[in-house]
Amino acid sequence: MKTSVILEQYAGYSPLGTISETLADLFDNTSAIITGSPFGAEISYAPFDDIRKCDPLQLFTSITAGIDFTDIDPSQTICIFGAAKGIVLGIQNAQHDPNWSPDLFIQADRLVQTLKIPCSSLHVVSTACASGASALDCAVEYLHSGFFKHAIVFGFDLLSAFVVSGFTALGALSKSTCKPFDVLRDGLSVGECGALAVLSCRNPFDGDIVIAGCGSSNDANHRTGPSRTGDGLSAAIRLALTRAHMQPSDVGAIKCHGTATPYNDAMEAKALATIFEDSIPPCFGTKGALGHMSGAGSLFEVIIGAQCLGRGIIPPTVGFSTLGVDELVPVASHTQKCEQSSMLCLSAGFGGINTACLLMEYSR
Amino acid sequence: MKRHTFGICGYALAASTQIDTHASSILFPLSNDIHSLQRSQILPDPYPAFGRLTTSEKYIVALASCALKTTIDRAATGICIGNVYGSISSDRDYWKTVTSGFPSPALFPSTLPSSPAAETAIALKCKGPLRVFCGPSAGFHAFLSSLALLSQVNETILLIEYSKDPDSAEFGWGSALCLSNKANFAGDFLQIDSETEVDSLAPGASDDKLYLYTLVHALKNHTLFQKRSRVGLKTITVSLQYKEFEHGTAH
Amino acid sequence: MEQLIENLKKQIVETLKLADIDPASIQTDAPLIGAGLGLDSIDTLELLVLLEKEYGITIPDVNVGRSVFASVRSLAEFITSQKKI
Numbered sequence: 001m002k003t004s005v006i007l008e009q010y011a012g013y014s015p016l017g018t019i020s021e022t023l024a025d026l027f028d029n030t031s032a033i034i035t036g037s038p039f040g041a042e043i044s045y046a047p048f049d050d051i052r053k054c055d056p057l058q059l060f061t062s063i064t065a066g067i068d069f070t071d072i073d074p075s076q077t078i079c080i081f082g083a084a085k086g087i088v089l090g091i092q093n094a095q096h097d098p099n100w101s102p103d104l105f106i107q108a109d110r111l112v113q114t115l116k117i118p119c120s121s122l123h124v125v126s127t128a129c130a131s132g133a134s135a136l137d138c139a140v141e142y143l144h145s146g147f148f149k150h151a152i153v154f155g156f157d158l159l160s161a162f163v164v165s166g167f168t169a170l171g172a173l174s175k176s177t178c179k180p181f182d183v184l185r186d187g188l189s190v191g192e193c194g195a196l197a198v199l200s201c202r203n204p205f206d207g208d209i210v211i212a213g214c215g216s217s218n219d220a221n222h223r224t225g226p227s228r229t230g231d232g233l234s235a236a237i238r239l240a241l242t243r244a245h246m247q248p249s250d251v252g253a254i255k256c257h258g259t260a261t262p263y264n265d266a267m268e269a270k271a272l273a274t275i276f277e278d279s280i281p282p283c284f285g286t287k288g289a290l291g292h293m294s295g296a297g298s299l300f301e302v303i304i305g306a307q308c309l310g311r312g313i314i315p316p317t318v319g320f321s322t323l324g325v326d327e328l329v330p331v332a333s334h335t336q337k338c339e340q341s342s343m344l345c346l347s348a349g350f351g352g353i354n355t356a357c358l359l360m361e362y363s364r
Numbered sequence: 365m366k367r368h369t370f371g372i373c374g375y376a377l378a379a380s381t382q383i384d385t386h387a388s389s390i391l392f393p394l395s396n397d398i399h400s401l402q403r404s405q406i407l408p409d410p411y412p413a414f415g416r417l418t419t420s421e422k423y424i425v426a427l428a429s430c431a432l433k434t435t436i437d438r439a440a441t442g443i444c445i446g447n448v449y450g451s452i453s454s455d456r457d458y459w460k461t462v463t464s465g466f467p468s469p470a471l472f473p474s475t476l477p478s479s480p481a482a483e484t485a486i487a488l489k490c491k492g493p494l495r496v497f498c499g500p501s502a503g504f505h506a507f508l509s510s511l512a513l514l515s516q517v518n519e520t521i522l523l524i525e526y527s528k529d530p531d532s533a534e535f536g537w538g539s540a541l542c543l544s545n546k547a548n549f550a551g552d553f554l555q556i557d558s559e560t561e562v563d564s565l566a567p568g569a570s571d572d573k574l575y576l577y578t579l580v581h582a583l584k585n586h587t588l589f590q591k592r593s594r595v596g597l598k599t600i601t602v603s604l605q606y607k608e609f610e611h612g613t614a615h
Numbered sequence: 616m617e618q619l620i621e622n623l624k625k626q627i628v629e630t631l632k633l634a635d636i637d638p639a640s641i642q643t644d645a646p647l648i649g650a651g652l653g654l655d656s657i658d659t660l661e662l663l664v665l666l667e668k669e670y671g672i673t674i675p676d677v678n679v680g681r682s683v684f685a686s687v688r689s690l691a692e693f694i695t696s697q698k699k700i
Contacts, residue, residue: 219485
């Protein structure tokens with residue numbers, strides 16, 4: 001039996017609450033997105049229901065409460081923090097503790113020290129909205145290389161006047177709940193989250209969620225806009241498939257990035273058609289329910305993918321009703337069965353970064 | 365013991381006042397302000413966007429451009445950057461535009477720590493994996509991550525370390541190294557020996573600040589570079605091997 | 616009008632920090648976005664900020680924006696027409 005990278009434990013907090021609360025709401029077609037003017041202009045956004053969670057120490061105290069660290073030897077463990085902005089400098093938002101440094105490494109280090117997360121090394125990965133997925137990719141490589149036996153991957157990205165003003169200036173935000181892949185999609189809704197995953201390298205048992213392969217690539221095209229051809233994302237998917245020794249036909253379902261901006265969803269559809277041709281597996285997205293939870297969101301969404309894989313079903317894509325991309329992407333509008341025990345999780349971000357993470361439920 | 369060798373395809377070094385490249389030893393006098401750097405000094409083709417790059421973006425694109433030789437297949441090249449201070453100075457510049465009432469759509473994307481890597485990918489058309497690390501040892505982390513990636517995928521990686529403290533008047537420093545595991549390289553190479561045996565080195569005890577800079581500096585002067593570091597379960601020894609010293613041991 | 620066109624060319628190069636481009640070399644009637652200067656969507660947004668900041672003009676409709684940024688001349692004509700109102 002070959003050793004594999006196993007997704008052992010995970011936890012998180014989204015605008016819909018804990019992982020299990022989030023999942024229940026996703027299957028209920030519930031959205032946390034509201035409209036309002038928290039920072040001036042009117043926007044659609046998904047804030048935490050509990051304002052205390054806006055302090056990363058409180059957020060991760062509740063997140064790590066359900067994680068069992070007893071078998072984790074710090075000397076064999078690496079901690080990787082993935083975030084786009086974490087908590088940002090200059091925030092005039094009273095709910096954020098001004099004692100937090102704007103430096104991502106200092107933020108991560110403070111959290112690791114205070115919560116006594118067992119590890120001998122801390123890395124900070126920041127690749128825009130794909131940060132959490134990049135951190136996961138990086139952790140998987142370290143485990144395969146034999147440098148470490150365990151990896152603790154975590155991240156948080158919180159709503160801030162800083163980020164909202166930037167997306168507003170770029171005209172990227174929708175004034176109503178975002179509509180991934182829909183014909184009426186007109187921009188994104190912003191969100192926030194914290195997520196944590198514990199990985200180990202060992203022999204898998206039946207039912208284990210294995211990270212079969214990850215891939216990343218760059219469009220080398222534009223600083224904010226995605227490639228128009230989807231060639232970057234399809235290269236990332238191809239790399240993930242190659243590393244997992246899998247064929248496109250082995251993929252059971254896809255957790256899309258689905259930001260609901262016109263260009264992102266069109267690009268994603270093209271990439272999927274490139275890889276899967278006319279048999280794209282069932283797809284879903286979570287941003288109509290949770291908003292775009294930025295860099296850490298890409299990790300949270302992989303966790304959602306793992307949960308769905310374990311249950312063998314995928315949730316409806318909240319916000320979606322009529323397909324608005326040129327390719328026949330089977331976007332789930334109701335709960336659907338996942339025919340095969342593998343799930344592809346996609347993310348993309350500013351600067352043209354793309355990531356693909358292939359999860360598999362192990363059975364002999 | 366496991367041994368990996370990676371070909372060195374090019375490098376560049378920059379500190380305080382100059383960028384120094386491998387092939388031609390061209391020195392770019394940067395005075396005290398990288399903004400005086402002209403596009404024509406480092407990129408062969410007109411690139412109107414060069415003017416709007418932030419200091420760190422310009423610096424990193426310049427380093428990358430010097431280290432990446434034209435013979436490399438750029439579409440298959442990945443970028444791995446250790447950006448020690450992340451985007452802190454860009455954050456401040458952008459936030460000033462927010463408080464002035466006119467948030468700048470052009471500055472906002474620069475507030476991502478990965479923006480210099482993205483600009484490098486766009487300027488040089490590198491479409492491989494992209495990864496950005498932040499923090500005091502970011503250069504070393506980028507180096508380790510590149511090794512892990514190269515040991516599994518056939519790839520060329522443009523590895524860059526950049527550090528400029530926004531609160532210090534002192535100028536920053538940076539280094540770039542183009543590493544490849546493809547068999548067809550010729551010239552100097554990097555030898556990495558890893559042992560699972562855990563020895564006296566405590567985790568994180570090795571001096572990993574300025575790691576890449578020290579390595580590239582030795583490479584430039586063809587001097588000895590050998591460093592042992594403890595990384596989790598392994599002790600890795602990284603040493604530079606020069607072409608003239610090669611005795612058929614590896615490649 | 617000619618003075619405004621000249622000023623605009625300088626402001627465009629300055630605001631967008633264009634490298635390799637002399638303001639005088641920008642053709643008054645050539646397309647501003649896309650080909651030629653190589654300006655992209657973010658540059659367009661940045662020009663909208665310039666209009667608001669320097670001339671007190673806001674363009675709420677993106678489609679109006681597109682015709683305004685057709686060339687330096689159309690931009691100058693738009694500014695002049697807005698000032699008369």
